[in-house]
Amino acid sequence: xxxxxxVYDVAERSGVSIATVSRVYxxxxxxxxxxxxxxxxAARELGYVPSGNAxxxxxxxxxxxxxxxxxxxxxxxxxxxxxxxxxxxxxNAAMLYSDQIIRGMERAARRHGYALLIAASLKxxxxxxxxxxxxxxxxxxxxxxxVPTEELEVISRRRPxxxxxxxxxxGELDRPVRLDHIQVANADGQRELTRHLIEDHGLRxxxxxxxxxxxxxxxxRFRGHTEACRAAGIAVADAPDVRVGMMTQAEGARxxxxxxxxxxxxxxxxxxxxxxxxxxxxxxxxxxxxxxPQDVTVTGFDGIPLSRMVRPALTTVRQPMRRMGEEAVELxxxxxxxxxxxxxxxxTLPVSVVRRASCGC
Amino acid sequence: xxxxxxVYDVAERSGVSIATVSRVYxxxxxxxxxxxxxxxxAARELGYVPSGNAxxxxxxxxxxxxxxxxxxxxxxxxxxxxxxxxxxxxxNAAMLYSDQIIRGMERAARRHGYALLIAASLKxxxxxxxxxxxxxxxxxxxxxxxVPTEELEVISRRRPxxxxxxxxxxGELDRPVRLDHIQVANADGQRELTRHLIEDHGLRxxxxxxxxxxxxxxxxRFRGHTEACRAAGIAVADAPDVRVGMMTQAEGARxxxxxxxxxxxxxxxxxxxxxxxxxxxxxxxxxxxxxxPQDVTVTGFDGIPLSRMVRPALTTVRQPMRRMGEEAVELxxxxxxxxxxxxxxxxTLPVSVVRRASCGC
DNA sequence: TTGAAAGCGCTAACAA
DNA sequence: TTGTTAGCGCTTTCAA
Numbered sequence: 001x002x003x004x005x006x007v008y009d010v011a012e013r014s015g016v017s018i019a020t021v022s023r024v025y026x027x028x029x030x031x032x033x034x035x036x037x038x039x040x041x042a043a044r045e046l047g048y049v050p051s052g053n054a055x056x057x058x059x060x061x062x063x064x065x066x067x068x069x070x071x072x073x074x075x076x077x078x079x080x081x082x083x084x085x086x087x088x089x090x091x092n093a094a095m096l097y098s099d100q101i102i103r104g105m106e107r108a109a110r111r112h113g114y115a116l117l118i119a120a121s122l123k124x125x126x127x128x129x130x131x132x133x134x135x136x137x138x139x140x141x142x143x144x145x146x147v148p149t150e151e152l153e154v155i156s157r158r159r160p161x162x163x164x165x166x167x168x169x170x171g172e173l174d175r176p177v178r179l180d181h182i183q184v185a186n187a188d189g190q191r192e193l194t195r196h197l198i199e200d201h202g203l204r205x206x207x208x209x210x211x212x213x214x215x216x217x218x219x220x221r222f223r224g225h226t227e228a229c230r231a232a233g234i235a236v237a238d239a240p241d242v243r244v245g246m247m248t249q250a251e252g253a254r255x256x257x258x259x260x261x262x263x264x265x266x267x268x269x270x271x272x273x274x275x276x277x278x279x280x281x282x283x284x285x286x287x288x289x290x291x292x293p294q295d296v297t298v299t300g301f302d303g304i305p306l307s308r309m310v311r312p313a314l315t316t317v318r319q320p321m322r323r324m325g326e327e328a329v330e331l332x333x334x335x336x337x338x339x340x341x342x343x344x345x346x347x348t349l350p351v352s353v354v355r356r357a358s359c360g361c
Numbered sequence: 362x363x364x365x366x367x368v369y370d371v372a373e374r375s376g377v378s379i380a381t382v383s384r385v386y387x388x389x390x391x392x393x394x395x396x397x398x399x400x401x402x403a404a405r406e407l408g409y410v411p412s413g414n415a416x417x418x419x420x421x422x423x424x425x426x427x428x429x430x431x432x433x434x435x436x437x438x439x440x441x442x443x444x445x446x447x448x449x450x451x452x453n454a455a456m457l458y459s460d461q462i463i464r465g466m467e468r469a470a471r472r473h474g475y476a477l478l479i480a481a482s483l484k485x486x487x488x489x490x491x492x493x494x495x496x497x498x499x500x501x502x503x504x505x506x507x508v509p510t511e512e513l514e515v516i517s518r519r520r521p522x523x524x525x526x527x528x529x530x531x532g533e534l535d536r537p538v539r540l541d542h543i544q545v546a547n548a549d550g551q552r553e554l555t556r557h558l559i560e561d562h563g564l565r566x567x568x569x570x571x572x573x574x575x576x577x578x579x580x581x582r583f584r585g586h587t588e589a590c591r592a593a594g595i596a597v598a599d600a601p602d603v604r605v606g607m608m609t610q611a612e613g614a615r616x617x618x619x620x621x622x623x624x625x626x627x628x629x630x631x632x633x634x635x636x637x638x639x640x641x642x643x644x645x646x647x648x649x650x651x652x653x654p655q656d657v658t659v660t661g662f663d664g665i666p667l668s669r670m671v672r673p674a675l676t677t678v679r680q681p682m683r684r685m686g687e688e689a690v691e692l693x694x695x696x697x698x699x700x701x702x703x704x705x706x707x708x709t710l711p712v713s714v715v716r717r718a719s720c721g722c
Numbered sequence: 723t724t725g726a727a728a729g730c731g732c733t734a735a736c737a738a
Numbered sequence: 739t740t741g742t743t744a745g746c747g748c749t750t751t752c753a754a
Contacts, residue, residue, distance in 0.1 A: 004519050006747050015724045022749060032723060047518035052497030053423065054747035056414035057730045063493065064478065071471075099460055103480075110432075110481050115494060117425065118467060119476040131386075132424065133476060136413030136497075157408035158365050309670065367731050378741045383733060393739060415731035418746045 005046040025050055065109050066117040066133040066140030067325075068147060069098040097302075097321050098143070099108035103165065104325025105141065112333045114138070121146045134159060139332040141325075145215065152179060160335035161330045166216055180331050181346040182324055186217050189317035189351035190224030190271075193299055196353060197269050198232045201360055203297060207267035209255045210240030210275060211247050218247075218273045221301055222301055225271060241267075244277065252277025256284040268297060269359075275300035275307040278314055282358075293360040303354055312357030320349050366407040366421060367472070375403035388410055426470050426693055427478040427501030429508060430459040430687075448596040458663075458682050459504070462525065465686025466502065473694045482507045495520060500693040502686075506576065513540060521696035523689045527577055539694050542707040543685055547578050549633075550678035550712035551585030554660055558630050559593045562721055564658060568628035570610050570616045570638060573602030579608075579634045582662055586632060602628075605638065614636025617645040628721075629658060636661035636668040639675055643719075654721040664715055673718035681710050 007018040014021070018037060023031050024039045031039070042048075056062045086249040100120055109116045117137055121129050130147045133140055142152065144166020149199035152161055162180040197223055208225050211218045213332045222240055225361045242258055244251035260266045278300030287294055292298050292312050300307055303318025327347060355361035368379040374384070382472045384392050385400045392400070403409075417423045463479055470477045478498055482490050484600035493509045494501055495516045503513065505527020512524055524542040556711050569586050572579045583601055587688060603619055605612035613633055621627045633639040639661030646653055653659050661668055664679025688708060716722035 008747080018748080019725060019750085026749080028723075044515055047515050049492065049516055049519050050496050050748050051418065052493070053414045053417035054730090056750070057412065057418050057732085058749035060730070060746080060749095062414065062497070064497065064736080091729085099464060102463065103460060106479060115478055115480040115497075117476055117478045118463075120467065120471050129476075132413070132652065133411065135411050135416070136423070136425065136476075154405055154408050155410055158410050226635070240725085306667065370729080379732080380734090380741060380743095381739085384740085391739075396739080412731050416733070416747090418735035419731080421733095421746070473736080588743085 066137035100321035101325040104322035108329035141328040186220035187224035188223040194228035249280035252280030256281035315359035461682035462686040469687040469690035487522035547581035550583040550586035555589035563693035610641035613641030617642035676720035
């Protein structure tokens with residue numbers, strides 16, 4: 001017979017009860033050394049591996065935390081890596097957001113004795129991704145807008161869920177949603193960056209490129225921008241000068257072209273809501289023989305590694321994604337250790353302006 | 362009552378049997394639309410989330426693949442990131458091996474409908490990490506030397522396991538181990554790199570820095586090195602000129618100092634078994650006023666992103682870690698789909714020499 | 723220190 | 739299309 005061995009098999013073979021076998025694995029010291037050895041020997045001979053499912057079912061906990069993130073692949077970045085722009089193919093060396101968050105969560109989870117289950121969204125049939133993850137973990141984090149809020153609502157009644165990066169939705173507090181929440185100071189960061197361009201570099205004709213989808217993060221960045229402009233007495237529109245669909249390099253390049261081809265003098269500075277677009281813009285500017293920052297200033301947002309590798313290196317606002325992952329785990333662990341009934345927490349992590357060549361610093 | 366709702370609760374509330382509730386989640390089309398809606402409504406009201414454990418237990422599968430990797434943190438890299446060498450603190454932008462493998466596995470797993478469970482080794486008490494992971498997944502990958510072979514032996518009798526990066530151990534084939542296995546062509550890569558230094562750059566006094574622990578990967582690299590030397594008629598020792606403990610930047614810096622301070626003329630080239638050490642060596646050389654590559658050539662191995670960012674950029678051998686993760690998943694999936702009794706597979710992925718400034722290219 | 727027995731919440735035949 | 743009935747392999751009282 002090739003059926004996988006169970007506690008019963010191990011118990012029988014070692015002449016003890018299944019309870020003792022169980023004890024050997026949960027709390028070895030509660031079993032006499034001699035008995036323990038017998039059990040372990042039998043387990044080894046049989047190739048016994050305790051079933052995580054059965055354990056979880058019986059003990060109502062998994063020892064696993066989860067992370068759901070969107071399918072964040074920037075096709076540009078992919079193809080660029082493959083094509084080996086300027087260098088060799090690079091196995092996509094640039095870390096994505098999700099990679100950094102994963103790393104942060106994994107580290108923190110490990111410290112607390114948890115493993116990490118990760119899954120990118122890709123609604124596969126009837127069961128959504130979250131449902132699958134949610135059912136297998138003690139608690140989990142979700143990158144904003146990966147999962148419909150209604151679903152999170154249901155799940156958050158049963159398991160701690162922490163939302164990453166998306167500001168709390170309006171009206172959400174009225175409903176029985178118990179989501180903790182970690183975000184970064186998007187508005188503060190962009191405000192400070194825009195202020196820097198205005199005050200320290202004396203720029204006044206600024207163009208902002210945001211995204212079409214109403215990402216709250218991107219909106220917050222634009223808000224920071226407008227605040228800085230107004231504070232300096234510079235007129236600014238209610239909406240970004242250009243809104244793109246995907247926030248990719250290609251879209252950034254296109255947006256730059258649009259802004260340069262506009263009527264009148266071209267802007268002194270192009271501010272992008274993320275680094276990828278800003279990098280795309282650099283390509284456009286280079287193609288047109290415009291020098292950065294002498295002819296045009298370019299800035300991004302995020303602080304991805306690529307922002308430092310391009311020439312000129314990109315002035316941007318760095319988000320502490322790794323730390324966000326760590327904080328997420330800390331929050332979940334706290335919830336799992338008896339804080340389950342406290343009010344939802346909302347944590348805002350500080351960002352920092354990184355001044356590099358693309359703004360003239 | 363605050364007990365989490367089960368199929369029974371949902372069934373009762375919606376006036377159907379538990380089997381129907383189950384069907385709604387597994388195979389919605391097998392339930393009349395009207396019934397389905399009733400069930401889903403009840404589920405929503407109750408905040409029902411199907412228990413992954415119970416499902417797994419009943420269906421004998423989890424839909425999850427796993428990865429165990431060692432605690433690969435290079436303390437140098439960490440502190441360097443914090444200190445912000447040459448730039449701002451960087452949130453540790455460089456991707457580690459494990460990050461790339463994770464990314465590769467996650468992508469591939471997603472394509473096949475699996476989630477990924479990751480855990481770094483950190484033997485926590487009685488239950489080893491692997492045991493925990495092994496019990497919760499349908500199959501998993503292990504980075505070489507993360508887990509004692511005996512343990513893998515037991516586990517591989519019950520679940521597909523693929524070993525990454527470590528060559529098959531001698532004698533392993535005699536035992537009932539059914540490990541699949543993916544490695545990179547370490548020897549080929551180093552042989553080609555060494556040959557390049559000798560033939561294309563005319564270097565002859567080469568020093569090799571390996572590691573103290575007998576990592577098969579590192580040994581294979583050194584073997585490639587010696588083969589290239591002998592082929593060119595250059596005398597070479599049986600062992601690396603220096604063996605370090607940790608393969609970190611600090612050790613690399615130290616190794617470089619040792620080699621430079623040796624008797625006689627210093628080597629024309631310092632070849633390191635990984636990039637981290639080579640980067641450390643660059644620091645040492647800079648500190649001594651030696652120019653790379655004019656005064657000394659330096660090479661690494663791995664092709665980590667950092668190797669491209671340092672100045673001079675490092676000539677190295679790039680390993681396709683991401684692809685390794687993908688291949689691991691493909692292998693596991695194949696095993697899980699009926700290939701379970703085939704002979705262990707062993708796959709060797711090609712590497713490529715990356716010629717950059719540090720060798721004079 | 724060890725054992726007996728009762729679930730944990732679901733899936734999977736098999737019936738209806 | 740829906741319901742009934744056994745388990746799946748473990749943990750967990752409670753006793754001994």
